[in-house]
Amino acid sequence: MEIIEIQNEIIDEFSIFEDWMQRYEYMIELGKSIDLIDPKKKIDSNLIKGCQSKLWLDAELNNNNKLIFKADSEAIITKGIAAILLRVFSNQTPKDILDANIDFIDKIGLKEHLSPTRANGLVSMLKQIKYYALAYNKS
Amino acid sequence: MGINIDKIRDDFPILKRKVNGYPFIYFDNAATSQKPNQVIDSISEYYKNYNSNIHRGVHSVSQEATDAYENARKKIQKHFNAKYSKEIILTSGTTHSINLVANGFTDILNKNDEILISQLEHHSNIVPWQMMCKKNGAKLKVIPLKNNGDLNYDEYLKLLSPNTKLVFVNHVSNALGTINKINYIINEAHKFGAVVLIDGAQASSHMKADMQKLNVDFYTTSAHKLCGPTGIGMLYGKKEWLEKLPPYQGGGEMISEVTFENTTYAELPNKFEAGTPNIVGAIGFGVALDYLNEIGFDNIEIYENELLEYATLSLKKIPNLKIYGEAEQKTSVISFNVGSIHSYDIGTILDKYGIAVRTGQHCAQPVMDYFGISGTVRASFSFYNTKKEIDFFCESLNKAIAMLS
Numbered sequence: 275m276e277i278i279e280i281q282n283e284i285i286d287e288f289s290i291f292e293d294w295m296q297r298y299e300y301m302i303e304l305g306k307s308i309d310l311i312d313p314k315k316k317i318d319s320n321l322i323k324g325c326q327s328k329l330w331l332d333a334e335l336n337n338n339n340k341l342i343f344k345a346d347s348e349a350i351i352t353k354g355i356a357a358i359l360l361r362v363f364s365n366q367t368p369k370d371i372l373d374a375n376i377d378f379i380d381k382i383g384l385k386e387h388l389s390p391t392r393a394n395g396l397v398s399m400l401k402q403i404k405y406y407a408l409a410y411n412k413s
Numbered sequence: 414m415g416i417n418i419d420k421i422r423d424d425f426p427i428l429k430r431k432v433n434g435y436p437f438i439y440f441d442n443a444a445t446s447q448k449p450n451q452v453i454d455s456i457s458e459y460y461k462n463y464n465s466n467i468h469r470g471v472h473s474v475s476q477e478a479t480d481a482y483e484n485a486r487k488k489i490q491k492h493f494n495a496k497y498s499k500e501i502i503l504t505s506g507t508t509h510s511i512n513l514v515a516n517g518f519t520d521i522l523n524k525n526d527e528i529l530i531s532q533l534e535h536h537s538n539i540v541p542w543q544m545m546c547k548k549n550g551a552k553l554k555v556i557p558l559k560n561n562g563d564l565n566y567d568e569y570l571k572l573l574s575p576n577t578k579l580v581f582v583n584h585v586s587n588a589l590g591t592i593n594k595i596n597y598i599i600n601e602a603h604k605f606g607a608v609v610l611i612d613g614a615q616a617s618s619h620m621k622a623d624m625q626k627l628n629v630d631f632y633t634t635s636a637h638k639l640c641g642p643t644g645i646g647m648l649y650g651k652k653e654w655l656e657k658l659p660p661y662q663g664g665g666e667m668i669s670e671v672t673f674e675n676t677t678y679a680e681l682p683n684k685f686e687a688g689t690p691n692i693v694g695a696i697g698f699g700v701a702l703d704y705l706n707e708i709g710f711d712n713i714e715i716y717e718n719e720l721l722e723y724a725t726l727s728l729k730k731i732p733n734l735k736i737y738g739e740a741e742q743k744t745s746v747i748s749f750n751v752g753s754i755h756s757y758d759i760g761t762i763l764d765k766y767g768i769a770v771r772t773g774q775h776c777a778q779p780v781m782d783y784f785g786i787s788g789t790v791r792a793s794f795s796f797y798n799t800k801k802e803i804d805f806f807c808e809s810l811n812k813a814i815a816m817l818s
Binding site: 295299 | 433754755756757758761762765772773787788816817
């Protein structure tokens with residue numbers, strides 16, 4: 275599925291929620307089925323900086339030139355945010371990841387998490403995803 | 414007399430606001446305090462009526478501003494019972510004050526010297542000393558913690574030696590609320606001729622500290638922790654020590670004579686107050702002290718202890734909730750975790766209910782390392798909080814736990 279289609283799907287899913295509690299509960303649910311990082315890869319070099327809780331992100335290019343992301347976090351809400359990002363950006367080509375925008379985060383009511391001072395690493399995670407895409411785009 | 418809580422809460426305009434549709438419940442007082450109208454008004458009055466640069470001007474308004482600034486210094490002197498007003502250096506806060514002293518001792522100490530620091534310290538009372546030790550080779554040793562959040566005083570005695578030159582400890586721990594036995598620490602250190610700096614940032618809003626009675630060598634605090642503005646604090650130093658230490662920042666105000674061949678330095682306190690100071694901040698600092706003294710620190714202590722006891726009992730009813738640091742003597746701070754739920758998650762959900770707490774390591778990684786945890790939720794209460802707020806906090810906390818389990 276294309277990135278934009280996945281983003282629209284997520285926007286639709288979140289649009290049925292009336293309040294923050296439902297949004298957060300859903301996010302927590304999503305976090306439970308995240309593509310989990312290999313425990314051996316939970317090393318310092320895979321830590322996302324700027325996050326109050328530990329958040330690990332790893333990426334590998336598969337045979338179809340798609341970047342597969344895996345992650346984990348100590349904090350459940352952070353894990354939920356990571357799960358959403360992985361759903362959008364994982365299993366996509368580096369080029370598509372680089373071209374994608376992130377308006378959907380605002381549209382699902384998580385704009386507050388976009389502030390760089392927020393200690394949940396969302397901004398840093400997005401940056402890291404794009405860096406991986408940049409690095410693998412050359413290869 | 415006691416606390417007239419309704420009247421007090423009326424003094425703090427921010428307490429009327431809403432956050433995410435809920436009444437704002439501010440339990441992050443250890444991070445910074447809210448400000449009463451009296452302090453807020455003093456700031457706008459300064460800029461409206463008598464703003465001018467101080468000390469040097471000949472004109473009337475500059476004299477008014479100078480008088481106000483120096484009166485603030487005298488208020489601080491009186492509050493802390495310093496012998497001389499020149500022993501009160503106005504700084505930008507505790508961190509600045511500590512750096513000033515650490516810088517001063519850089520050339521005084523050498524690699525044969527030891528400095529003692531506690532495991533409870535905030536990073537602002539660790540990093541400047543580490544930086545100093547890198548320059549002069551002095552050795553940093555650590556007074557360990559005990560499980561209940563108190564310092565291990567037996568180990569402290571063992572660490573003290575003729576090589577100990579400096580001891581620094583916080584008066585109150587920002588992470589756990591522990592009130593340290595600073596009288597004891599100071600007296601024992603002085604037996605070895607060691608100099609003691611006490612970081613009073615967390616203490617000053619809860620209790621008065623008497624510089625002469627304590628016989629402490631240096632004491633620091635920040636105004637924003639005690640209902641005063643940000644960007645201003647004080648360093649108290651015994652006259653003999655402040656005269657010994659070299660200046661920290663060079664510039665205007667701190668000089669006596671300047672030529673390109675040689676410059677001589679001003680006397681205390683100006684020697685350590687380079688440049689235009691935070692004039693309005695100092696004035697606000699003084700007004701904050703007036704405000705707190707009018708309520709009375711005895712009344713503040715009694716009320717805050719009530720809040721602490723009430724909150725502690727209420728929290729202990731919650732399953733899997735662990736409180737860190739239950740020292741014999743504590744200020745109204747509770748650091749806790751619930752099961753294996755990350756503090757960040759709890760803080761995020763509580764925020765949705767309008768409740769402000771702090772989460773994480775609280776700039777006290779050694780404390781977190783001691784307990785083997787990545788962080789805590791910290792609720793810190795002030796004399797303008799209420800039991801009703803604590804009830805809603807516990808209710809919301811239970812909802813958060815349900816969501817996150």
